[in-house]
Amino acid sequence: MESLLTISILILKVAASSAWNYGGGMNMTTLLDSLLDDYDRRLRPGFGGPPLVVKTDILVRSMGPMSEKDMIYSMDCYFRQFWQDARLAFNATMQGISELSLSSRMLERIWYPDTFFLNGGRSYLHSITSPNKFFRLQSDGNIYFSQRLTIKAHCRMDLESFPMDTQKCPLRVGSFGYSHDDVIYIWRYGNKEAISIYPDVTMSQFDIIGLPANNASKYLKGAVHSILTVFFHMRRHTGYFLIQVYVPCCLLVVLSWVSFWINREATSDRIALGTTTILTMTFLALENRDDLPHVAYYTALDIYVVMCFLFVMASIVQFAAVHYFTKYSTDDREMMSDDSEGELEESYLTTSTTAGGGIFTEGGCNRCLQCLTKWGKCILDKRNRKFNKHVRNALGLNSVSKIDKVSRFLFPAAFIAINIFYWVTYLPS
Structure with a gap:
């Protein structure tokens, strides 16, 4: 009898649990609606x-x-x-x-x-x-x-x-x-x-x-x-800008210094090098500015690009100074000396020819020998403005401008000093 009662209670509990679970969703819906x-x-x-x-x-x-x-x-x-x-x-x-x-x-x-x-x-x-x-x-x-x-x-x-x-x-x-x-x-x-x-x-x-x-x-x-x-x-x-802007600008500045080692008489070569670096710097500056807003102030990157641009421009101005002072101090004077020497040689030859009646007369051989000697000295004289510059280069007769010699050390030293000041100023601590 007791076992039968226990079984009945269990059956009722299971049935009640099933009914509750079945209606749970409906109960929650009713709850939310309420x-x-x-x-x-x-x-x-x-x-x-x-x-x-x-x-x-x-x-x-x-x-x-x-x-x-x-x-x-x-x-x-x-x-x-x-x-x-x-x-x-x-x-x-x-x-x-x-x-x-x-x-x-x-x-x-x-x-x-x-x-x-x-x-x-x-x-x-x-x-x-x-x-x-x-x-x-x-x-x-x-x-x-x-x-x-x-x-x-x-x-x-x-x-x-x-x-x-x-x-x-x-x-x-x-x-x-x-x-x-x-x-x-x-x-x-x-x-x-x-x-x-x-x-x-x-x-x-x-x-x-x-x-x-x-x-x-x-x-x-x-x-x-x-x-x-x-x-x-x-x-x-800053890595992206170092690769895309800072390093190219530095290389362009260094490239502009190559002109200090180019012969001062190679005008077209030095001008072509300076013009190329100027145009490349301009392109870098414009391309970098396209991605930035048109703010009224300058950025640290603008300062660096302008600084490099000025150094490249200074190398062209430096060559203009070399060219000007070289022509003034040597070529103009050489022109005057060459003209005077030419007049003396011409008068000497004329006098010798007229006085002796010809170079093959008596004493004419000596005079001819003297003329040839002076003519050879005139050819080998490095101050002669009419002498082929390529021959003088081959013989090592061209002198180096003092301005170029000073610039070879002054420009790199100034650029390094300005770079140190720039990076100390703008790098975050």
Whole structure:
């Protein structure tokens, strides 16, 4: 008899459990419908009472790119909000449920914060394969809402030290319509842990070196609003600019110094070398400037390019000085001396010929020998302006300009000194 009673009790328990599980879905649907029966989504939770506290945090999945020309940066992140709505509290302890993960369509039937990014640009919500939203309701009315966003925000950059600069790009979060008296925003885990970043997040242009955050009040639209701000403190990589700009500029300057070792009479060669380096420097300067905004001030990169441009220009001016002083100090004087010597030789030959009656008369051989000797000296005289310059080069008769000799040491020393001053000034400590 007792065994039969025990079996009957077990059968009743199993049947009751099956009936409860079968109707569980219907019971939860009924529960949610009952929560929304008298719910007015137009009113914020606690309307007429103290302001609602909305807790926020951000998980960054990726950063970049950043555009200096448009002064915009972008990031892919999970934007999370947490608040309490006592009107949605429920009791489902009989089923052991304290939290419900619901469809994002539930948001269309309840109130949720009208959060926006004050300095945001063309941001968007990811919707493949469905809207990337997550909605969770707890039994005490606490609501957890997460969504995946790509945020493009404006960042007013200071490019005076570009490309050795550091930037602090803000992201400001607040309510679009509710003032500080209705909605207050705070960082969920405090200012020090407002933003979290995936460990493998890297940027091609920058390193993230800090994430300071704060919450403050700001006067907007005729009322005081609660504003959350986080600063992405970033330091720029200089490797790209070293390869693309700095090293080519240095090589062009060094190439312009080759003219100091080219013969001063090779005018076309030295001018061609100087013109080529000038045009190449101009091309580098214009190409580099295309990717930067048209700011009213100069950047560190502009200073370096202009400095290199001036050194290349100085090498051409140096050759002009060499050419001018060489012609003035030697060629003009040589021209005068050669003309006078020519007149003397001509008069000597004329006198000798007329006086002796011919070079083959008596004493004519001696005079002819003297003429040939003086003619040979005239040919071998390196001051003769009519002598072939290529022959003089082959014989090593050309002298080196003192200006070239000084420039071979002065230009490199000045360039090295200016480079040391430049890098000490602009490299971040």
